[in-house]
Amino acid sequence: MTFTAAALGGLMAWRADSFHWDLWLATVLGLMFAHATNNLLNDYTDSRRGIDKDNYYRNQYGVHVLEDGLMSEGQFWRYVGVTAGIALALGSWLIYQRSGLTMDLMLAGAFFVLFYTWPLKYYGMGEPAVLLVWGPLMVGGSYYVLAGSWSWNVTWLSLVFALGPTTVLFGKHTDKLEADRSKGVNTLPVLLGERLSRLFVLAMISAQYLLCIALVLAGSFGWPLLVVLISLPVLPVLLAVFGKPKPSSPPGNYPEGVWPLWFSAHAFRHTRRFTSLFLLGVIVDTVLV
Template identity: 45%
Template sequence: MNFSMWRKALLIIPRISKEEWDELDLISRWLIATRAAVMVMTIFSAVLAGIFAFRAGAFNFWRWILVTIGLYLAHGTNNFLNDYTDFIKGVDEDNYYRAQYGPHPLLHGLMTKKELLTYAGITGAIAAACGIPLVIIRGEWSWLLMALGVIFVLFYTYPLKYIALGEITVFIVWGPLMIAGGYYVITGLPWDWQIVLASLPYAILVTSVLFGKHIDKLKQDKELRIHTLPVVLGETPARWLMTGLLGISYLLVIYLIWTHFFTPVMLLILLAIPTLAEIWPILSNPKPDEKPAGFPDVWPNYYVAAAFHHTRRFGGLLMLAMILDTTVRLIWPDFWI
């Protein structure tokens, strides 16, 4: 077991040769092939669902565990299928963006197509094995939630991403579906539209990461007729829309404080504003042709790197603030009502 590689793969997408790959254990290979470093965003969604459930006094640990594992493995399944679909369609050839920022299981010869589909099938089966008991126990609308999840896993790469619906899909999945849907399944309580609204700041953060990625590869996607939203809008409008969305994520939290859904403790998220200011020069200017001096060694990730940096900061503060907010609600029920 290569524990150091596990840690590395959870923090970054490591570049690796075929010889190094052959020496790795199964878990290391899975973490690298699924791009586990970015899947922390799914863990955040599951944790937020759990915090909302705890706040409602209806937290069920075992349901939460199943939700978390199921969502994480569903995300991994989607990443496998994403690489497989783009590979067989010829998208990832000729030094395409995906092959530049990290190892591609098929393009770099790390796996055969059969091996990748086997990994995807087993990962997806375990995800389903987590979801099916929850659907049976919870019933009602949980069947629809799982069905939507399956549809998005199978069809995000094609056709949704190709017809400017990829960003909207991610927004729905990482907010209303994972957080509000997770809350619904964990607690057994009725569907709560306030939880849906409260899930949107984090949904925006995750969507901003995808936006950044699609702006980074806009020229290549345009040539390949992959009509992501940045391709449809153009680079400058896409950058400004992405920046505007990040601002809205702060305003939504402030609105939820004003309506007394959250307490003023949630203003802790404002500590992420310096990080937003830090990435502002990146978001407000066109992408340079070459990696800027001193820029982290993640090129050609540029806008996506900036968005991910902000998402980690804001997301971490959001989670901490929600834990404190829930604690205040439990200790002082009459505060800010």
């Protein structure tokens, strides 16, 4: 996700004849190491607060280096020092090269790296944070570092991309709503309840298509962006899934190893297909400009 966000910002800079390989490589590497740092801090915070103890959901989609005993705490903090140090060094070099809003963008990124897990995720702000980070901050910020100016067209385009990972996260938090509630983690789905959360995911998926259509009608991007409409036939399936509560057990034909993820699995399947078509449309439109 992080690489794709930086690549999308780079593509927009290329489109504006403002692409610089050295700045882009520093940006994409800096963002990826910052994301790695956030993932580590996320695991540390939830582990120390007891959220990930015997957590079937967490171990279902990735390795937990602390809970699985793959690192000592000393090794863990040395690992964090390396990833955070590289991200900080690359960010500092970009500030030196570009100045302007680059410092503000880096400070905003550092805020989300440090405080996403707590307190943002614990108080219903994690999902909006993901939308902002993988949209305007990463895509728009990458464009700014390369082009030296802010673009609202790129910002709106970034939201189309960012809504994808946000729907997956929203689905995941809806899947484990009761588990989070029992441990005092008040994600947005916990605050909204399952029914409203399911409707929110459908609204965000709809917004992706509507934003693409609006960007084309406004003349900001060309007709190739409408290639995303090829995904429309899958919407009835999504409506059927998100239109009712999560089943108590997986259907007979459900892929092995995915359960208990349900809403997030369906959101991910749509995001993977939609984002592939979206990026294809943006690339073709850029070539034709």
